[in-house]
Amino acid sequence: MSHHIVEAKNLQHVYPDGTIAIKDVSFRITHGESVAIIGANGAGKSTLLQHLNGCLIATSGQIRIGDTQLSKGTLPDIRRTVGMVFQYPDDQLFMPTVFEDVAFGPLNLGLSGEEVEQRVTEALERVGAGHLRTKPPYNLSGGEKKRVAIATVLAMSPDILVMDEPTSGLDPFARRQLISLLREFQHTKIFTSHDLDMVLDLCQRTIILHEGEIMADGPTGEIFLNEELLAACRLEKPFSMQGCPICNGKTGTKKT
Amino acid sequence: MTSIHAAVIDLKRLELLAESDSAIHVIDARAKVLVTLVFIVAVVSHNRYELARLLPFFIFPAVMIALAGLPTLYLARKIALISIFVLMVGLFNPVFDRTILYQVGQWGISGGWISLFSLLIRSMLTVGAAFILVGTTGFTAVCQALERLGIPQLFAIQLLFLHRYIFVLADEAGRSSRARELRSCGKKGLGVASFGSLVGHLLLRTWQRAERIHTAMLARGFVGQFHAHRKSRFGMAEIYFLLGWSTLFILLRAFDITETLVASMAGVLP
Numbered sequence A: 001m002s003h004h005i006v007e008a009k010n011l012q013h014v015y016p017d018g019t020i021a022i023k024d025v026s027f028r029i030t031h032g033e034s035v036a037i038i039g040a041n042g043a044g045k046s047t048l049l050q051h052l053n054g055c056l057i058a059t060s061g062q063i064r065i066g067d068t069q070l071s072k073g074t075l076p077d078i079r080r081t082v083g084m085v086f087q088y089p090d091d092q093l094f095m096p097t098v099f100e101d102v103a104f105g106p107l108n109l110g111l112s113g114e115e116v117e118q119r120v121t122e123a124l125e126r127v128g129a130g131h132l133r134t135k136p137p138y139n140l141s142g143g144e145k146k147r148v149a150i151a152t153v154l155a156m157s158p159d160i161l162v163m164d165e166p167t168s169g170l171d172p173f174a175r176r177q178l179i180s181l182l183r184e185f186q187h188t189k190i191f192t193s194h195d196l197d198m199v200l201d202l203c204q205r206t207i208i209l210h211e212g213e214i215m216a217d218g219p220t221g222e223i224f225l226n227e228e229l230l231a232a233c234r235l236e237k238p239f240s241m242q243g244c245p246i247c248n249g250k251t252g253t254k255k256t
Numbered sequence B: 001m002t003s004i005h006a007a008v009i010d011l012k013r014l015e016l017l018a019e020s021d022s023a024i025h026v027i028d029a030r031a032k033v034l035v036t037l038v039f040i041v042a043v044v045s046h047n048r049y050e051l052a053r054l055l056p057f058f059i060f061p062a063v064m065i066a067l068a069g070l071p072t073l074y075l076a077r078k079i080a081l082i083s084i085f086v087l088m089v090g091l092f093n094p095v096f097d098r099t100i101l102y103q104v105g106q107w108g109i110s111g112g113w114i115s116l117f118s119l120l121i122r123s124m125l126t127v128g129a130a131f132i133l134v135g136t137t138g139f140t141a142v143c144q145a146l147e148r149l150g151i152p153q154l155f156a157i158q159l160l161f162l163h164r165y166i167f168v169l170a171d172e173a174g175r176s177s178r179a180r181e182l183r184s185c186g187k188k189g190l191g192v193a194s195f196g197s198l199v200g201h202l203l204l205r206t207w208q209r210a211e212r213i214h215t216a217m218l219a220r221g222f223v224g225q226f227h228a229h230r231k232s233r234f235g236m237a238e239i240y241f242l243l244g245w246s247t248l249f250i251l252l253r254a255f256d257i258t259e260t261l262v263a264s265m266a267g268v269l270p
């Protein structure tokens, strides 16, 4: 199933104001892999992710999804393959009701009324937002919006799932729910997160981005053991690896 | 500006009304769009001093509101709000147009006042009809209907985006003005200077955000096609609906029903 491969080659993005957000980024993610892209604020994570389905066009470099090179002509196909959850759900929800919003993608895929209905119901159930379907999105709480935004993408059953900080703003229960949902998702998934415990939980592979460059790319376990590297990139070990300050008063002193 | 924000949020409620399932809601959007157009043309084409002949037209909004179960008070408030703007536009009519048209006792009523009232009634009727259309159909479905009726797709999409853009603008305006209010500690803020930069920021942010929303639409496979989730076809019910109302409007426009009624009443009553 080569069409679930995501490959970036020498990607560079310069914003119109001259900010070089990412420079010379290359990686290859194969089918079924679960990859986290982590890094400090402003490291370029969101910028990088938005290249994967052509929301941003690289200043130089290439993106390849499966056998298709990303270009103007292949964009519709690629957008069908790559489902993208944006960092701010407000940007993603624009229809008058939650139902219509989740139905927007499937309708664009040309599905019939019944199928759409079924997909929407299923997607909303999976993120635990079934009760919100008749509400207008602008009246939801932040976390509810986030869940609906995730449902809008799930309803399109993408082959590759790309998420920008999926757990930010979720309550602990919804976070757990999302983590198990993501674990069930068999295809390739790529996400950024500041929730390093989730990264440890879900991803075999982690890419560290620092000031627009890849500083490390490897097995998650190894990367989180390299304290020097983490410190250099303004990161910390996941809490679950820091030892509990209450139980044994060991490390963990860095926390406030 | 916070109140504008509230007003727009309130306007969004209009679209939620379109979710219900009354006899009017299930009628094909094209039929409703056409009827509304005929209604608007019939109302607007009256001459500027017309009052009495406009009144029978209120039967359309009344029947539609009743059948569709729309909240009357809410609509009335929206229409009243618009009427204020109309009043501002028409306010000079009585000043410039002083020809006396009617004599009530010793008071002469000038053409200006008549035309002002006529303008008000016409705007209430047309704005009301537009609200009823959106409230029973939803804006997306209206745009889709326009397109299926032969308006170029580009225009229909522009209309849809314009409509969304207004909401985005109001949203951003609400946030900015709240942020400014909170940080100016109850004083006037930094006055005009900060207000200027606020407006500048606002436009930039709205533009950026509209672009991000557009990106999100593209990311979900939007290629300029509308998909209203209510599937419907133009059947017998639509034809009756369209012909029934259109005939009524044309009759009301062509003949002076009010006068006939009054005359026949006068004939019956001794």
Ligand SMILES: Nc1ncnc2c1ncn2[C@@H]1O[C@H](COP(=O)(O)OP(=O)(O)OP(=O)(O)O)[C@@H](O)[C@H]1O
Binding pocket: A015, A016, A017, A019, A020, A021, A039, A040, A041, A042, A043, A044, A045, A046, A047, A048, A087
């Ligand atoms: N539209 C823009 N124009 C100019 N510069 C931008 C724009 N968007 C982002 N940047 C800059 O690009 C850099 C990378 O931003 P990006 O949003 O990718 O960071 P991020 O890693 O997602 O951060 P966070 O963790 O805060 O979400 C930042 O320095 C930011 O200031």
Ligand SMILES: [Mg+2]
Binding pocket: A045, A046, A047, A087, A164
């Ligand atoms: Mg980001």
